[in-house]
Structure formats: structure tokens, C-alpha cells
Amino acid sequence: MASLIGSYSLSFGLLFSILIIFFSVKNLKAEILDKKIITFTFIQFFFVVISFFGLIISFINSDFSNETVFNHSHTTKPLFYKISGTWGNHEGSLLLWLLVLTLFISIFLIKSNQQPKKYRIFTLLFQQIIIVGFFIFLIKTSSPFNYIFPTPNEGLGLNPILQDPALAIHPPILYLGYVGSSIIFSSALAAMVTSYVSKEWAKHIKKWVLASWVFLTLGILLGSIWAYYELGWGGFWFWDPVENVSLMPWFALTTLLHCILVLEKKKILTSWAMILSIATFALSMSGTFLVRSGILNSVHTFANDPERGLFILIFLFTLIFLSIFIFIFFHSEKEKLENNFFWLSKETSILVNNWFMMYFLSVVLIGTIYPIFLEVITTNKISVGPPFYNKLILPFLIPFLIAMAIGPNLNWVKSDFKDKFYMTIFLIISFLLSAVIIKQFDINFLINTILVTSAFFLFFSTSREFFVKRFRNLSQNIAHFGFSLLILSILFNNIFSNEVITNLKIGETFETEKFTINFENIKQEDEKNFKAIIGKFNVQNLDGSSDILNPELRIYNQPNIITSEADIKTNLLTDKFMTMNYVQNQEYFNIRYQVKPFMIWIWVSVILISFGGFLSFFKKRYEV
Amino acid sequence: MKSKFIPLILIFIFLITFVIFFKGLKNSNIYTPNTNLKKEVPLFELKSFENNSIIISEKIFEDNKYYLMNIWASWCIPCKEEHKFLMKLKKDERIELIGFNYKDNFKNASSFLKDLGNPYNIIVSDKDGTASIEWGAYGVPESFLVHQNKIIKRFIGPINDENLLEIQKIIR
Amino acid sequence: MKFIPIFLIVSIILNFNLLKADEIKTENKIAKNLRCLICQGQSVYDSDSEFAISLKLVIKNKIQQGLSEEQIYSFLKMKYGEWILYDPVFNRNTYFLWLLPILIFLAGGAIIIKRFYNKK
Incomplete structure (x- = not known):
């Protein structure tokens, strides 16, 4: 019964998409935003909620006439895991995606009433394209409400390694991050179409960037904690393709976050911000593609089905080509050329941050998909694992950390090195400290010492910020301090384990x-x-x-x-x-x-990093 | 000039990526190693299953005959399935079966052979599984067809009807 | 004030007396760099499958026989193919894998520098 209602709700939800698109297009011509559209969006969200609860209830009641429940549940399973089993499988997790998609567009419509109407309608339209795609994907290839007859007496059960509290909340949190990026994507496209790429837009979209970023960070953390406790190998990160796939949007989102901070102040780097907004969502979607299609060899396996992979692939590339098209034809880089752009400005340091982030992103991206390319082209199969990433990322971490320590001390436009003295002292202390520590062990003395030195350097300089700046820039400080702590903990964890x-x-x-x-x-x-x-x-x-x-x-x-x-x-x-x-x-x-x-401390530092992001929500204005 | 050039490259790159992913979808992601390797038989010294005497690999494969080196264990369920095919092969004069008892104990393994029959001419025991690594094996069951000290064919997983026919065709 | 954390960390570090079990270290290092072929995306070190347990034993034996790390890798590459190595070899097949990220890095640097030239 519950699954029947759920199934019908889905179809109604799709119907409302069509209504919304129809009225939006009509409104565009009249340049108004009809109240009806907002109501429809809420009704659509409501239907998806009903559908989602329908599935949860089927799971709670162990209704094995539902194929998804039969495949993933069992009567002896504790109630908590019956519920979390709802999104612990391919079909249910897609329904969760859809739920978050419709939830976010509803929130967006409420929160954006200060913004131009045309921009809001376009955002809604682009978001509806994504939503329709997911509706069709869900209904056509992976319906969570398939009926089986005769009803089996018992289900097949949920894989025990998925019966874990951290993993029960990991997918919802992660999806909040992934799907949050869809709003950024739609809104960036809408801003380009309506020529609204501006400081105002940056201020408004920053909230969404922050929210997605915080959720994505926490989602990755939860997955990592789960791997550490449950998989029994004692590691927290393995450069597994599925882990990489969540890390790539994180890199893009972190870059975007820093880029938006500049855009909020000055109308520069607009094209770059647009590219990043598109890339973040494209990477989240490719993540879904790589995981669900079974094209990768990974610890995380969903039931693989080439038809599903094909659908996401076509959908993904349609969105990519759509956004390239919009970018080429609508986006014009009308930046005010400001002459007060100096080498040692804060903007430069953010550009440097972007530069390194893009490099890390490219390493992870190439490492993840290169084997697929090679196999298709030459039929050779190779593995790309932790040694590859370590070799390409660790050396570049050194200048990155140092730039991160120096950067925030620069002023917005022009800066003189007033803190030279402290910085030099910190560098010396960090080096001596690291040398003493690493000397104890006969392991790659040089690289380890320099790495630990730069991590300590960031650690000290961010610690000092707390005393010098007190509550100014607190959120950024906490996040950067957390990052230094993270790198230090990871390094020590590796060296001393x-x-x-x-x-x-x-x-x-x-x-x-x-x-x-x-x-x-x-x-x-x-x-x-x-x-x-x-x-x-x-x-x-x-x-x-x-x-x-x-x-x-x-x-x-x-x-x-x-x-x-x-x-x-x-x-x-x-x-x-x-x-x-x-x-x-x-x-x-x-x-x-x-x-x-x-x-x-690895967990604590990641929590600190996301707490930093969380704090800046409550900040009225980014301080100079 | 520049503004037209870059988008074209971008579209081109994404098109290629699409094609590669599309083709990649059709490839299976389960690793299947090359099964027709002409590799030398690795040398080993293992204890005999029955009486703990040392058996050297050169002694086993010295005749100009075909040999089927079969890795098995009593705890391995698919091994029970393939056993009847091995029993059929036993009747064939042209081939000798070598049992490679993998991480097993004597008691369980002998009762396994007692129940289902013993197709092997020689059984050696690989207590810790290290000798199977020398063969490049993945686990149980797995079989290697050997002729003139060369591995001419390998079968990963249980031998089935089809494999049996293939073997009979080769040794004819 | 600043020195308190430093002292803390130093004293923590000095308390670590690492065991000089080099053999175990190399053994673990090698096992971490190998893909467990029958598992989905796990290293031999991390896996507890029969295959991985035997392979770990083989690594141990080979080290005791005096083989170097490189020799063990090439032995396993011969037996199981390149798929088993997590650290891809630099050859014709992997030029792009290793060099493309570096090229992207250089290109990024060039774009930033060019930006400043234009501004000036």
C-alpha cells in the first residue's frame, strides 16, 4: 500500500515539473513571477516527500512485495537499519537525491525573493531540467517501487558492513553537499543568461556555496570514519575511485568558495567563477555516473546496470554541453579593469590557492579516469593507487601550505610585509622542530622534514592570527587552522604508525x-x-x-x-x-x-574546518 | 580568434570523453587475465599429500604428456561442482591430473576424496598457499593445462562442460 | 604562551621509540602497493582474503631470501601483470598519466602570470 502511494506520488511529482516549466516559460515573457509557480514547486516537493516516506514505511513494515525492500532488508534487522536501508541502495539513494533536489529549489525560491525575477525563474527552469532528468531516471531505470508477486516471506538482507551508524547518515549528508552544487550550477547558468554575474550575485550564492561545502566536507568525513571503523584495515583514506569522486567536487567547491570571496568584493574573475560553478556540479554528477555505472573497480558497489550508466552518461553530457553553450553565447567578461592589482595582494594569494587546488583536482581526476581511457584505447589494464597520488601531491603541498600561511596576512589591495619578522621566526622554529622530530626516524629525512616544516609553519601562523585578529576573520582562521592540523595529523599518523x-x-x-x-x-x-x-x-x-x-x-x-x-x-x-x-x-x-x-585529530581537524565554514554563515559581511 | 578556438577544443575534449566512457561502459570491469599464456612451469618443491615426502616439480611434468594441474580444497564449494568433470578426465589416458591441495587439512581433504572419488595421479599439498602464487593463481578452484613444461591454458574458477570439451580437443 | 604546544609536541614525539623492524616495514610497504586482485579495490595489505594472506607470506619469504623491493615487484608483475601494481610504471602507456597534471600546473602558472602582465 505504502509503496503504491509512493509510486503514484512520483508520477505526480513529474507531472508538476511539466506544469512548472510551462508556467515559468510563460512568466518569462511577461517578466513576472507567478505565485502559482512557487506553490507548484512546494507541491512537487511534497509529493517527493510522500514517495520517500512511502519507501521508508515499506522498509519499516518489511513489505517484501516491494522489490527494493526484498533485496535490501530482512525482518531480523534492527529498526534503525531498516530505516537507513532505505537509502543504502541504488534506488532509494536516488529517491533521496530527488528529495534533496526538490527541497533545495523550494528553499531557493523562498530565500531569493530579493533577487531579480528573471534570474529566479531561469534558476528554477534549469533546476527543473535536472529534476526532470532524475524523475525519468528513477521511474524508467531504477524504480524503488517495483512489485513482486508472489510476495516472498523473507528479504535478502542488508550487507552487514553497511549496518553502521556513521554510514546510515553518511549518504544524506553527502547528498546535501552534492545536490547543493546543483543549485549553484542552475543559478550560475541563470546569472549568465540574465547577465546578473555581479557582486550581488556572489553575495547571494555564497550562502549556497558555503552550505554545500560544509555538507560535502562532513559527508566525506563520515565516509572516512566509517571506512576506518568498519572495513577493518585501519586506514581512513585509500584513494579509492569512489573516495576520489567525492574529493573532486570538494576541490572544485573549495576553489569556488575562495573565488566567490573575491567576486563579492570586485567584479573580477567572473568567467572563472562560472566555470567553477559548472565544474562542481558536473563533477558531482560524474561521480554518480562513475559509481553507479560500474565502470570503475572499487570497494563501493551498487548493483550495476549498463542501462543506468548510459542514462546518466547521456544526461551528464547533455548538461555539460548545455552549459558550455550558455557560457559561450551568453557570458561576456565585462570586468572593470582596476589598476590597483598588486603582486602581494590578497587576490593574488587567492589566485594561488585556486591554482594549487586545480592542480590537486587534476591529479585526482586524471588518476581516477586514466585507467578507463587506457583500457578503452589500448586494452591495457593498469592500477593507479596511493603511491601515484602521494608522489604527485605531497611535493606540491609544501608551497601550497606556505602560501596559505602567508596569504591571509596580506591586505585586500596592497600589502607590505609588516609581519615579516614573525613569519621568519615561525619558519625557523618550524624547521628546527621538524628536523628534531624527523631525525628520530631514518625515513626520507629531506622531504618529510620540509613537509612537516611547512605544515608547522601554517600551524603557527594561523595560531597567531587568533591572537592578533581575535574575532575578525574568525571563520576563515578556524578553517585554515583546522587544515594545518589536518595535514600535521595525517603526516604524523603516517610517519609514526x-x-x-x-x-x-x-x-x-x-x-x-x-x-x-x-x-x-x-x-x-x-x-x-x-x-x-x-x-x-x-x-x-x-x-x-x-x-x-x-x-x-x-x-x-x-x-x-x-x-x-x-x-x-x-x-x-x-x-x-x-x-x-x-x-x-x-x-x-x-x-x-x-x-x-x-x-x-584527523577527525577533529575536519570538524574544525567545516565549523569554520558554518560560522561564516552568521557573518553579515566579509571583513576587510 | 582565441575566443572561438578554446570552446572548440573544449567541446572536442568532452566529445572524446563521452565516447571513451560510452565504450568503457560496455567493457566488463571484472579482471580477466590472459588465459593463453605460453609460460614455463614454475619450479617448486612441495610435500606429497599422502606421505609428506618431498616432490619436485621437474619430476611431475617430465613425460611428453598433457597434465592438468588443478588447485582444490575441501572447504571450497565450487570444487565439489567441478569434481565430476575431473573424474571424467581421469578416464582419459592422454592426460594426467595433478592435485594441488590448497590450504587444507589432511582429514577433511581425504574424506572429500573418499566421498567424491580421487581423480588425481599425484597430489601435492600447498599448506600456506605460497606455491600457488608462483603459478600466478588467484585462488581455488583454478586449473592449468601443461604440456612439455609449458602452461598452455589456464582455467580460473570451476571447470565446466565447455572447458572439458576444450581440454579434450587440445589433447587429442 | 606559544611555546606550550611546542613543548607538548616535542615531549610526545620523544616518547615514540620506533621499533627498528625494517623487514616488517618493507613487507608492509610492498603489500600496500599491491592490488588484491580478487577483492574489489583493496590493497593486499588491507585485505584478509586467502589470496592476500598467501601473497603476504610470499612477500615475507622473498624478503628473507634477500630479494629487493624492486625484484619482488617485477616478480609479481611477471606473474600477474601490471594490474597488480598500484604504482604505475612510467612508460609509453603512462606518459600522460604522469605528465598531464604537471602540464596543467604549468599552464595554470602561465595564465596567472599573463594576467598580471596584461594588468600592468
Whole structure:
């Protein structure tokens, strides 16, 4: 019943798209914005909400006559995961996309009543094109409401590694970021068509850029946390294609954010801002394409279907060509040539930021899609993994960090080096500090020292800003400080981590110079939808302290999958991470033990970064 | 001049990208290695399955015969499926079957052979799976057709009807 | 005031006495640079599949036999093809992969510099 309502609501929603487009075009000629259109947009949103709730209710009731529910749910699953299972699959997650799309355009219409009418209607029109595309995609190729008869008694269950709180909220947050970029896209196109690319436009769209950016940052963070806790390899980032695909719009959005800050002040860099607005959404969409079509080999697998891939591909390139067309024919770069553009101005530093961001983006983009190109052209298959990204990104991180430390100290138009003294001191301190730290380890002394030096340099100079500027530029400061902390934590996490993989029987002990692992015993526990085998390990550290770790093996009933649950002891300085794995036909278990320093600071710094973005929402004006 | 040139290049790049993605969609993303490799048989020394005596690889493949080197384990479910095809091959005089018992224990493996029959002329045991890496194998089940000390064909996954015919055609 | 965090960090760092287990380090490093062929997008190091566990053992044995990192890579490349290496080799197939980002970087720099010339 619920899915029947959901299914009809979808069709009604699509119907309203047509109505909205019809009336919008009519209004354009009359240069008015009819109240009707706004009402229709709300009604459309309402129908998508009903449809979405229809699916949630089907999941809660375990209505297995619905194909999506049958494929991804099970009666013994806890209620929380029944609900989160709604968007844990291809069909449901697309419905969520659509929900956010219609939600955002409704919010946009409410929030933009100060803006020119023509611009608002055009934004609505472009957004409706995207919405119609998603409606058709959903209804034609991936309907979440397919009916199966006879009704099965039991569902197939949700993959246990997806039954995790972080992953339950990861897709919604991430989609808020992805879909937020669709508003930026439509609005940029509308601004070009109506020649509204201006400081006013920048001020108005900045809110959307910030919001999408904050959500995207948090979404990526949640995915990363999930990978760390659930996938049992003890890493937080693997340069997996799907991770890259979320990182690329992030780079574009971060660049856009900085670019908008300039545009807000002066009408320069307009073409660049337009290109970025288009690129951000195009990259979000290509992400969807790369993940859903199964063209990439990745840990994240959705049910793949070439037909779906083809649809998104055609849709994506239609949008890209549409925007190129609009850019060429409507956009004219009428910038006021201002002569007070100096080398050491804040604008320059933002340009430098943009330059590096684009480089990082191109590395990730090329690394991700190059194997596809090579395979199609030469049939050779190669892998592009972490070493590639490290080699191309790390050296460029050094000037980037230094520029980031110096940049914000420059004034908007002209700046003299009043802070030269402090900067030099910081640089010296950072270098000495890093040299002392890195000297302890015989690992690539030169590059590591310089890297850590530049990260410390940024760390000190942003810390000083807090004292010098106090509440001025607080949001930017927090974000930049968070970034320095992030880089430092990642570097230290890499350099100082300590990892061991070994096979142990119950009662055995494994010794290294740093610690001794004693496998004490195992016990069994029965949970609602899985059986748990819990190991007890006693780790004696060199300094005499000891930790008890209890990694788990979970044998799920539906589907029948064995997963391994890591046990992680977190404190401010290090994470101790242990997993236990079953080995075929042996009485020993495969044990993975890792000491990961500063792990928690990686999460904290990303939260700080997004908090910085969040704060600038409440700022009336960007301070000079 | 410049303003027309750049958009054209852009459109061109995106068109190429579209075509590549379009073609890429049709390619399968599951990795299938080249199955017709003329590679030398790797050398190994492994314990015999039955009596723990050392068996050297040169001794196994020395005759001018065809050999099917089959990686199997009692815990591997698809191995049960392919077993009946191996039993059929056993009857063929021109080919010898070499069992490569992968990460298994003696008790389970012998009862597996007792229940389903033993098609192998020689069985060696690869306790830790390292010897299978030397063969470039992915896991169980997997089979290599060997002739004159060369791997002439490999079968990843269980042997089926089609593979059986193919083998019989080659050894004829 | 500033020196408090510095002292804190230094004292933390000095407490790390890293074990000099070079062999384990190289072993892990190699395993991290290999794709687990039967898993979806995981490295051999990260994977706990039968294939990955055996491969880790092979790496360990090869190191003990005295093979260098490069030799182990080329051994595995011979057995399994280039697909297994996460670090793509610089050759005819990968010129663009390695050089295109650098070219983009240079082009970006050129555009910025040109902008300033025009302004002046």
C-alpha cells in the first residue's frame, strides 16, 4: 500500500515539473513571477516527500512485495537499519537525491525573493531540467517501487558492513553537499543568461556555496570514519575511485568558495567563477555516473546496470554541453579593469590557492579516469593507487601550505610585509622542530622534514592570527587552522604508525620491541541478527602499561556473511586498533594490530574546518 | 580568434570523453587475465599429500604428456561442482591430473576424496598457499593445462562442460 | 604562551621509540602497493582474503631470501601483470598519466602570470 502511494506520488511529482516549466516559460515573457509557480514547486516537493516516506514505511513494515525492500532488508534487522536501508541502495539513494533536489529549489525560491525575477525563474527552469532528468531516471531505470508477486516471506538482507551508524547518515549528508552544487550550477547558468554575474550575485550564492561545502566536507568525513571503523584495515583514506569522486567536487567547491570571496568584493574573475560553478556540479554528477555505472573497480558497489550508466552518461553530457553553450553565447567578461592589482595582494594569494587546488583536482581526476581511457584505447589494464597520488601531491603541498600561511596576512589591495619578522621566526622554529622530530626516524629525512616544516609553519601562523585578529576573520582562521592540523595529523599518523600482522593461536604471545600481544581467550555471544566471536587480547606496552582489546568476528544470518569488527582504544595521542580474522582451516586467527598516532585529530581537524565554514554563515559581511 | 578556438577544443575534449566512457561502459570491469599464456612451469618443491615426502616439480611434468594441474580444497564449494568433470578426465589416458591441495587439512581433504572419488595421479599439498602464487593463481578452484613444461591454458574458477570439451580437443 | 604546544609536541614525539623492524616495514610497504586482485579495490595489505594472506607470506619469504623491493615487484608483475601494481610504471602507456597534471600546473602558472602582465 505504502509503496503504491509512493509510486503514484512520483508520477505526480513529474507531472508538476511539466506544469512548472510551462508556467515559468510563460512568466518569462511577461517578466513576472507567478505565485502559482512557487506553490507548484512546494507541491512537487511534497509529493517527493510522500514517495520517500512511502519507501521508508515499506522498509519499516518489511513489505517484501516491494522489490527494493526484498533485496535490501530482512525482518531480523534492527529498526534503525531498516530505516537507513532505505537509502543504502541504488534506488532509494536516488529517491533521496530527488528529495534533496526538490527541497533545495523550494528553499531557493523562498530565500531569493530579493533577487531579480528573471534570474529566479531561469534558476528554477534549469533546476527543473535536472529534476526532470532524475524523475525519468528513477521511474524508467531504477524504480524503488517495483512489485513482486508472489510476495516472498523473507528479504535478502542488508550487507552487514553497511549496518553502521556513521554510514546510515553518511549518504544524506553527502547528498546535501552534492545536490547543493546543483543549485549553484542552475543559478550560475541563470546569472549568465540574465547577465546578473555581479557582486550581488556572489553575495547571494555564497550562502549556497558555503552550505554545500560544509555538507560535502562532513559527508566525506563520515565516509572516512566509517571506512576506518568498519572495513577493518585501519586506514581512513585509500584513494579509492569512489573516495576520489567525492574529493573532486570538494576541490572544485573549495576553489569556488575562495573565488566567490573575491567576486563579492570586485567584479573580477567572473568567467572563472562560472566555470567553477559548472565544474562542481558536473563533477558531482560524474561521480554518480562513475559509481553507479560500474565502470570503475572499487570497494563501493551498487548493483550495476549498463542501462543506468548510459542514462546518466547521456544526461551528464547533455548538461555539460548545455552549459558550455550558455557560457559561450551568453557570458561576456565585462570586468572593470582596476589598476590597483598588486603582486602581494590578497587576490593574488587567492589566485594561488585556486591554482594549487586545480592542480590537486587534476591529479585526482586524471588518476581516477586514466585507467578507463587506457583500457578503452589500448586494452591495457593498469592500477593507479596511493603511491601515484602521494608522489604527485605531497611535493606540491609544501608551497601550497606556505602560501596559505602567508596569504591571509596580506591586505585586500596592497600589502607590505609588516609581519615579516614573525613569519621568519615561525619558519625557523618550524624547521628546527621538524628536523628534531624527523631525525628520530631514518625515513626520507629531506622531504618529510620540509613537509612537516611547512605544515608547522601554517600551524603557527594561523595560531597567531587568533591572537592578533581575535574575532575578525574568525571563520576563515578556524578553517585554515583546522587544515594545518589536518595535514600535521595525517603526516604524523603516517610517519609514526606502527603496524603488525600476524597469526596467533589462543594462548599464544607475539613479541616485538615495542609491545607484546597475548591472545588470552575467545567467547561466543548471540545477538539478534548475528553471532559474535569475541577475542580477548592483552597488549603490554614498553612503558609498562597494558591494554585489553576485544576484536570481534560477526557471523550474520541474513545475508550469511562473516565480518570482522575492529576494537579501537582511542585516546588523545594514539589509537590502538585491532582486528581478528578467520583463516581457512587453521586453528589460528589472523591478527592485525596497529598503533595509529593522532587519529582522533584527523577527525577533529575536519570538524574544525567545516565549523569554520558554518560560522561564516552568521557573518553579515566579509571583513576587510 | 582565441575566443572561438578554446570552446572548440573544449567541446572536442568532452566529445572524446563521452565516447571513451560510452565504450568503457560496455567493457566488463571484472579482471580477466590472459588465459593463453605460453609460460614455463614454475619450479617448486612441495610435500606429497599422502606421505609428506618431498616432490619436485621437474619430476611431475617430465613425460611428453598433457597434465592438468588443478588447485582444490575441501572447504571450497565450487570444487565439489567441478569434481565430476575431473573424474571424467581421469578416464582419459592422454592426460594426467595433478592435485594441488590448497590450504587444507589432511582429514577433511581425504574424506572429500573418499566421498567424491580421487581423480588425481599425484597430489601435492600447498599448506600456506605460497606455491600457488608462483603459478600466478588467484585462488581455488583454478586449473592449468601443461604440456612439455609449458602452461598452455589456464582455467580460473570451476571447470565446466565447455572447458572439458576444450581440454579434450587440445589433447587429442 | 606559544611555546606550550611546542613543548607538548616535542615531549610526545620523544616518547615514540620506533621499533627498528625494517623487514616488517618493507613487507608492509610492498603489500600496500599491491592490488588484491580478487577483492574489489583493496590493497593486499588491507585485505584478509586467502589470496592476500598467501601473497603476504610470499612477500615475507622473498624478503628473507634477500630479494629487493624492486625484484619482488617485477616478480609479481611477471606473474600477474601490471594490474597488480598500484604504482604505475612510467612508460609509453603512462606518459600522460604522469605528465598531464604537471602540464596543467604549468599552464595554470602561465595564465596567472599573463594576467598580471596584461594588468600592468
